[in-house]
Amino acid sequence: xxxxxxxxxxxxxxxxxxxxxxxxxxxxxxxxxxxxxxxxxxxxxxxxxxxxxxxxxxxxxxxxxxxxxxxxxxxxxxxxxxxxxxxxxxxxxxxxxxxxxxxxxxxxxxxxxxxxxxxxxxxxxxxxxxxxxxxxxxxxxxxxxxxxxxxxxxxxxxxxxxxxxxxxxxxxxxxxxxxxxxxxxxxxxxxxxxxxxxxxxxxxxxxxxxxxxxxxxxxxxxxxxxxxxxxxxxxxxxxxxxxxxxxxxxxxxxxxxxxxxxxxxxxxxxxxxxxxxxxxxxxxxxxxxxxxxxxxxxxxxxxxxxxxxxxxxxxxxxxxxxxxxxxxxxxxxxxxxxxxxxxxxxxxxxxxxxxxxxxxxxxxxxxxxxxxxxxxxxxxxxxxxxxxx
Numbered sequence: 358x359x360x361x362x363x364x365x366x367x368x369x370x371x372x373x374x375x376x377x378x379x380x381x382x383x384x385x386x387x388x389x390x391x392x393x394x395x396x397x398x399x400x401x402x403x404x405x406x407x408x409x410x411x412x413x414x415x416x417x418x419x420x421x422x423x424x425x426x427x428x429x430x431x432x433x434x435x436x437x438x439x440x441x442x443x444x445x446x447x448x449x450x451x452x453x454x455x456x457x458x459x460x461x462x463x464x465x466x467x468x469x470x471x472x473x474x475x476x477x478x479x480x481x482x483x484x485x486x487x488x489x490x491x492x493x494x495x496x497x498x499x500x501x502x503x504x505x506x507x508x509x510x511x512x513x514x515x516x517x518x519x520x521x522x523x524x525x526x527x528x529x530x531x532x533x534x535x536x537x538x539x540x541x542x543x544x545x546x547x548x549x550x551x552x553x554x555x556x557x558x559x560x561x562x563x564x565x566x567x568x569x570x571x572x573x574x575x576x577x578x579x580x581x582x583x584x585x586x587x588x589x590x591x592x593x594x595x596x597x598x599x600x601x602x603x604x605x606x607x608x609x610x611x612x613x614x615x616x617x618x619x620x621x622x623x624x625x626x627x628x629x630x631x632x633x634x635x636x637x638x639x640x641x642x643x644x645x646x647x648x649x650x651x652x653x654x655x656x657x658x659x660x661x662x663x664x665x666x667x668x669x670x671x672x673x674x675x676x677x678x679x680x681x682x683x684x685x686x687x688x689x690x691x692x693x694x695x696x697x698x699x700x701x702x703x704x705x706x707x708x709x710x711x712x713x714x715x716x717x718x719x720x721x722x723x724x725x726x727x728x729x730x731x732x733x734x735x736x737x738x739x740x741x742x743x744x745x746x
Contacts, residue, residue, distance in 0.1 A: 358536065359429040359567055360504065367505050369536035371470045374416060374432055375446055383416035386449045389469035407462035411453050420565055429567040433543055436550065436559040445480055464640060465497050470536045481548060486530065488546040493527030497640065498701055500535055502576035520644040521700035537572065584707035591715030598719020611723060612665025615675055615716060619657025626650035645700040648689035649709035654682055676720050683717035686710035
């Protein structure tokens, strides 16, 4: 099934279709069934507990559902013996039993596509594994970016949340978490049957056609665009802070922006820490975007309001917090620009680092403080004179 419009449909979908032409019967075994139920769904997401299950439907109902979503469906008939077809039917029926149908979903390692891949591989005794070898073309992050590039906030959010483990090189086998990649791999796979090497896919037919453009083959390069947006916002914040010296309303506005940005980015950083330390979200572990979303920025929620109200202690606290945040953001930007180092977060660093620089420079201009500590100068005395006692 081709990708759809919803966030969970951006990667496409896979299922196993069994047909009995003489009986006019069809069954679609769908490993991508889930239910997101209110706060329990939020709790499960935060903990990394995704309970998906194998459901069974008919081809008619499946076509009706995907036709409404304007999504195409392609069927590949595999080169299987009658005995193997019966084995697959029995295995799927066993898997669909209430006590067997649930599994712990993982975005990249255990999803609707990898379940189909592994079911076929088990049936063939590992022949599929042996047939599909070699390095992957793109990393997990790059595949994610190319498939969500037109998704606006989804694209930014996933790029922000993914850690360096998604930037490691993949194997071709790993890339089959994407349904279209599994389709292409099966199209080129071979199997040995009765001493002959045959294509694994016997025939292919289009069950449903959709009016959609082609999916991107590669992720877009948007570092310069992100940097331009970040620089514009940073300059705007600096200009606001500088102008706020002579205007109480502008000072209040600058303080409120400090509070809001501190709340937003501090909360994001706190979520990244929780994902890393307390959940199964391995793809978010060791996220270097904590440097541009520092959890301690939450202090600005109070300090920013105090700055707006001209409270001296709060203004000092806001300045110190912004100084630390700008230093962390500068480190993130430097690390992002080192080729092959750590995490591929150039876009996020280019977007958020200038915001912190602008806030810090604006706060310095507002409070008439130097951007960095000045060296103290020892007064010189004229020759032959003694200095002050």
